[in-house]
Amino acid sequence: MRIENFRVTFDASRASLVSKIMKRRISVTLAIIGACSIAFAREPLPIKWTIDGASLRWTNKIAQHRLDS
Structure with missing residues (x-):
């Protein structure tokens, strides 16, 4: 009985x-x-991380959203 109680206490x-x-x-x-x-x-993320102008605009939108919130 004591061993079982100890085991329960130890597990807890x-x-x-x-x-x-x-x-x-x-x-x-x-x-x-x-x-x-x-x-x-x-x-903002460096331009070299973006693929083209569309992703650059998307990156800027994300950065602006983070600044606004």
Whole structure:
């Protein structure tokens, strides 16, 4: 009986620890994504990354949308 109780407690604490680690990883990931999106919003993508004028206009629309929001 004691072994089973310990196993349940251990599994619960391990699940709690994994949950905390995953939450921290998600928050770090969101912080990195947020920083990258701010960097791209402030400085439009270089022209050499675009294929033609249409994609350049699309890139500028995306950048403008990020600045507006």
